[in-house]
Amino acid sequence: MQTEINFDGIIGPSHNYAGLSHGNLAATKNRGLVARPRTAALEGVAKMRGNIALGLAQGILLPHARPDQRWLAGLATDYSAASPLLKAQALSASPMWAANAATVSPAPDTLDRRCHLTVANLVTMPHRSHEWPETLAQLRLAFAHPAFAVHGPVPAPFGDEGAANHMRLAPAHDAPGVEIFVYGDAGSPFPARQHREASEAIARSHGVQQALFVRQSEESIAAGAFHNDVVAVANGRVLFAHEQAFADKDRFYTDLRAALPQVEIVEVPASQIGLEDAIRSYLFNAQLATLPSGEMALIVPVEARAMPNVWNWLEAHIAGNGPIRRLEVVDVRQSMANGGGPACLRLRVVADPATIDPRFLVDAAKLDRIAAIIARHWPEQIAQDELGDPALIRTVEEARRALLEALEIVELIDR
Template sequence: MQTEINFDGIIGPSHNYAGLSHGNLAATRNRGLVSRPRAAALEGVAKMRANIALGLIQGVLLPHARPDRHWLASLGTNYADAAPHLQAQALSASPMWAANAATVSPAPDTEDGRCHLTVANLVTMPHRSHEWPETLAQLRLAFANPAFAVHGPVPAPFGDEGAANHMRLAASHDAPGVEVFVYGEAGGPFPARQHREASAAIARVHGVKQALFVRQSDEAIAAGAFHNDVVAVANGRVLFAHEQAFADKENFFTDLRAALPGVEIVEVPAAQVSLEDAIRSYLFNAQLVTLPSGEMALILPAEARDTPSVWNWLQAHVAGNGPIRRLAVVDVRQSMANGGGPACLRLRVVADAVTIDPRFLVDDTRLDAIAAVIETYWPETIAQEQIGDPALIARIETAREKLLEMLRIVELIDR
């Protein structure tokens, strides 16, 4: 049975606040603060538990080897001798944000009837540009069944940031849908990370039968919406977006209504929730999901509840006749402080669960085992002046190895 499965990135033991992501306002604002990798990873586990309690199927993607010694070797150096900025880029725990792992086109949408995944190249940011080889290795393990086709990255220089700039709308998860590829062109002082050429290439490679290519507004990028999922999210027949999310929303909405009759567009007016409040609270970087009851729920960061304009709008929507019927608040403050909310932490895959390598699927018992490894091996804190400390690096590498051994995904240890 085709259903949606959320694969959350387990927050890695090297989680720190190096402020590497230009255009990500939270990451820049919190640069140099002391991070709490253990607390961060346990927050992620608690989020997955909450999803399971809602009746959702939950999977995981795993921390990458950090520091990335292969990447440093390709630059002619090693971790001990590397300049501090290269050490920080090699140590980044950014693979935790699984929404940037790949773009996923479910089987009902594609010409050959397979689920296609293209690993994101993430070439715009140096600290993320070296993620794709290990992400690809994980995807090829998890989705080795012939029901899937896993593709390598779009070549540089065409930037691709994965599912964070991709939405899917359909009458149901197992019905043919329309895929919306959102790209950028300008963002004031910040780079537009998703190129239209990359989006078009993925649609061709996947054989997507119905695709729309939509430009993100310059205003949204300049305000700190470095990915589309900071200002818009979709699920089922519902598009939930900020009024200023798209450059030409009228034509987009017209095309979307023609492609998917019955689509519901829930637009949050800027007069009620400013772009600044939407981005600070990550209102749209929420998981919009369909529960087993058929109701639609919005899984939100605590910051959304703490922002009066956002919470007032949400309360009014739920009290009315809107399609979002339930609000679920989760605490992912450590991830939020580095610029990633609930939606950043997950990759959505529509598939039959029996076709997925079971090592990548979790229930409460497996989450107990993951939490035990985190509590034992993850560093409690990392200060920026520690990132060159050999003892810290040894602990980070041991922690990941212990997790992979416990999950019996040892193929990834020596990558």
Template sequence: MPLVEINFDGIVGPSHNYAGLSPGNLAATRNAGATSHPRAAALQGLAKMRANLALGLTQGILLPHPRPDHRWLAGLATDYADAAPHLKAQALSASAMWAANAATVSPAPDTADERCHLTVANLGTMPHRSHEWPATLAQLELAFADPAFAVHAPVPPPFGDEGAANHMRMTRAHGEPGVEVFVYGEDGGPFPARQHREASEAVARCHGVTNALFVRQSDAAIAAGAFHNDVVAVANERVLFAHEQAFADRDAFYADLRARLPAVEIVEVPANAVSLSDAIASYLFNAQLVTLPDGTMALIVPSEVRATPSAWSWLRQHVAGNGPIRRVEAVDVRESMANGGGPACLRLRVVADPATVDPRFLVDAARLDRIAAVIAAEWPEAIPFDAIGDPALLARIEHARAALLESLDLVGLLDS
């Protein structure tokens, strides 16, 4: 079977809560202390996956991590009952739902050994995410155990790597060799630049990428709240969709990209049409730009884009014209958005032959029905922030995850 793009969406875990743990992520810090709704969040994510299937796309899943993370707390010489409040919150984080931060993926046509390489992100900048990588590695090693893949452990700290959220692949078609664009940051004003150039270069070397570009994200974008590149830019095949202020030296980047991929189409949104603040508030660029079975491209945006006049007006004008994005689909992922992650954050893109992927990580409508039944029965309906230390809540969270893994024949991941 030819190589296709598979979107692996993270299932929102039963511990989904608003602890405001991520400086620079304006939505997450704005909603700190609010009551979360894990069941609704997970079902919204499943609805997005169903919409992808309806578009003719291939869909996969990644599973919630064990929460609280008792092993991480043990490494800090404490347990959940005795941990300081900030450690409790960090150990309970459900941020692994944002699968775009799970790993960086280089498809086989781009690599020297013609295998698809995946390097797990270390997520070392933020404590609540720094302990995700062991559970992510366990899942990826299982899902991609076929010899067609090579799965790698993280780049060592202190070099921060936040995965595919800072990586774009451009090519004439998914199955052809492409240009891999690694976006890094240097200065975010009051906020940390999470992707280090050294980490990006290490990933590219590890994968044996034969055509790589290293591009600096603009300081203005990071300072405005674009903590990852995918908040201000997204690419698919030959199309780059980006904000005018996404990159530090856009002219040099565009010239280099055009030289390497003459077929590239750059769709740039001017700042005088959509400001950085509007782009970040709406998550206009944190969208899934996908190729449909008929060869046209669609942009899957959060419903917040409709509520942002500048962003919605620009999109309508583009689709009405002769641009490469021919269709816009709006999805409701407001629970994820309230914690600072849109449609693109929720998925990891892997270009591969689906037959080489462990089928337990691929879904159709019936499998999503089974997952939805478990979520409806087991996920907490609401988690007030002051309840995150409740032993009964913790027991329910752990039972809910176990029930999901059992239903999917993935109990081997229980302790991962």
């Protein structure tokens, strides 16, 4: 039976605050802070436990080999000889944000009735541009069944940042829907990371039958919404978005209602929650999920509850009998401080769980085993002046190996 599965990235043992992501205000603001990889990873595990308790299906994606010595070799250096900037870029734990792993088109939307996944090239940021080979290897393991088609990246220079700039609306997860590809244009102080050409190429490659291509507003990018999922999220028949998320929202909403007449658009007015507060709270970088009861829940970070105007709006929506019926609060502060909220940490895949490599699916007992490995092997903290420490590098490498061996996904150890 087709169902939605959230694949969360396990936060890797090299999690640190190097501030590498231009345009991600949280990441640059917190540059140089002491990071706590063990706490970060356990926060992520707790979020997954919460999803399972809500009755949601849960999967995992795994930390990448760090430092990425293959990437450094392509730059004619190695970690010991690299500059401080290259060291930080090679050690980045950014694959934790699984929303940037790939764009996913479920089988009901595609011409060949297979679920298609295209790995994101992430070419805009050097520290992320070397993620795709290992992400692709994981996707090809997890989704090796003929029910899936896994594609390589869109060629550079056309930037593609995966599901963070892609939404899907449908009457039900297993019914045909409309896929919304959100792209950016240059014009703000920060780079537009998703190119329309990349989005169009993915839609063609996947054989998407109903696709809309929508431009993100320049003001939202300038305010720090480096991906669409910082200002909008969709699930089932519901689009939840900020008033200033899209460049031409009236045309978009008209086209969307024509493609899916049942759509419910929940728009948050800028007069009640401005872009700055929406981005600081990560109100929209939330998981909007359909529970087994049929109720729709919004899984938000603690930062959203801490901002009175944001929390008041959410409570008023619930009290007003809107389509979102339940609020769940999760603590992912270590990820948030690096610029990634609950939605950043997960990739949504609609599929039959029986077609997925079971090593990439988790229940409460498996999460307990993962948490024990994290508690034993992940560094307690990493300061920026420690990035060149050989002892830290050994700890990071040994921690990842311990996790992959425990999960019996040894094919990835020497990638």
